[in-house]
Amino acid sequence: MTQDHAQTYLTRPWLTHYEAGVPHEFHSSDRVMPDLLRENARDYGSRPAVSFLGASLNYTQLWQQVQALAAALQKSGVQPGDRVAIMLPNLPQFVVSFYGALLAGAVVVNTSPLYVADELAHQLQDSGASTLIILDSLLPRYLEVQGGVPVKRVFVARVEDALAFPKNLLYPIKQRLEKQHVKVPWSDHILPLRSVIASQKGAPQPVTLRPDDVALLQYTGGTTGLPKGAMLTHRNLIANAEQAWSWFSELKKGEEVGLGAIPYFHVYGMTASMNLNILGAGHTVLVPNPRDLKMVLSEIQRTKPSLFRPCRRCIMPSTIIPISPNMICRPSRPVSVAVRHCRWKRPAPLRKSRGGQSGGGLRPDRIQPDHPCEPGQQRAARRVHRPAAARCGRDGYG
The missing domain is CATH 3.40.50 (Rossmann fold)
Known part of the structure; x- marks a missing residue:
């Protein structure tokens, strides 16, 4: 960097392009992720938190479900630092699972619902996930590889569990008519997420969480090889959200x-x-x-x-x-x-x-x-590393 460039850098000319109200400096808080929901339940308890096709949870209800899942995970054997893989689309159960795992002290492993069986197996093995929270329609992919992955317990979420009456009754009928219904082989190893949450009473055991503790393993797209897990701490996630909030x-x-x-x-x-x-x-x-x-x-x-x-x-x-x-x-x-x-x-x-x-x-x-x-096309760089069934754009997520 030349002296002129250094002098220009010190003047921070980009600040002139910031919109009014956007701070020029930013300092993140020392909170951890569960603190966000805990504070909202206290201060905005009756406000809607998430809604899905007419069904809604306010912040008090959402926090209660998060606490119940955290307690259930702890009782099932999840220890601080254990990996919990979440293989769900955007459903209320995703939010509950994400924050519930963090409250229990676990590390979340975001897992794409687009993965075919061998891709799922790689991520579960690489992350060392001992718990999997998965949508019922995706369960057959796990069952293909269950003998070769470290998963000890599986919690199965269903779309109808997030729907209000009468949609919660009509959706399973629609699935059967379209021949998309999956019969889940329930066992001591494979449990319904809704029942597990509903059966828990009281708060989970307190876990000491620090801002610099790893909160998430976010896997890369795998365009230059097999996907790799990027370690993100509570501080990373909090700072990123607070930065975005400051910008708007x-x-x-x-x-x-x-x-x-x-x-x-x-x-x-x-x-x-x-x-x-x-x-x-x-x-x-x-x-x-x-x-x-x-x-x-x-x-x-x-x-x-x-x-x-x-x-x-x-x-x-x-x-x-x-x-x-x-x-x-x-x-x-x-x-x-x-x-x-x-x-x-x-x-x-x-x-x-x-x-x-x-x-x-x-x-x-x-x-x-x-x-x-684009829809119907496959990212060329992935052809060597991903099977044809896992085409980018197949379902629109990219």
Whole structure:
């Protein structure tokens, strides 16, 4: 670095581009992840925390379920530092499992629901996971490899357990009609997550957690080889969420509604949606599949989220689609940068701008592939390392 460059660096010219209200310096707190929910249950207990297709948990109820799961994990033999793998889409059970494992002192291993059996086996072996929390429809993949992995206990979550009446009764019927129902071989080793949580009474045994303790093993995409687990501490996760909160200076604690459409097993969705919303005592509206544009738009229309952080290539074409004759959701920044607060207003005439795009968002009929991971395509770099069945874009998560 030359002297002129060093002098320019010391003046910090990038600060002139910060929006009003964004602090120029940031210092993270010394909290650990479970503290976020504990504080929200105390201060915002009656506020909705997560909702899924009409069913909702407030912060008091969410904290109770997190405590119950933490106690259940401890009673089943989970010790501080043990690995708990979570293989779930965006469901309330993911949030409960993530924070419940951390409260018990365990280390979470985010596990993609897209993994085929051999990919799942590699991650379970590499992480040393002794506990697996998995969706019932994904269980057959675990059963293929159960003899060669260190998992000692499995807790099975079901979609219908997160639904309100009558959807909780209709969903299993729909699964059987579509021949997607999976018969779970219940045993002392494989237990229903809902029953395990409901059977617990009281708080878990206190565990001393420190900011520099490892909280998460987040596995890489494996584009240059086998996926590798990145160690993230409680301080890492807290600081990242607090940084994001500081950057959005207009956010108000206890008032935001966030659309949770980006997968939480990805680090971006986990941080920029789940943890950010919980840090701000926000209401998270969960969408399990970001490619389901009908559901995404329905939830936008129903809940009118103030915070929306999607995967651009998954669902950004939909953010300019009129939801009704009287409302349209437009990102307040170019879609290539971020999707921030949605402004609800009457549709304005589409204006031509650079690149053939319209003001406020991308036209669906002009979207151009800008990433090798488009629907139906496979990321070329993964062909050597991943089986054909695990194609990127197969389900829309990328």
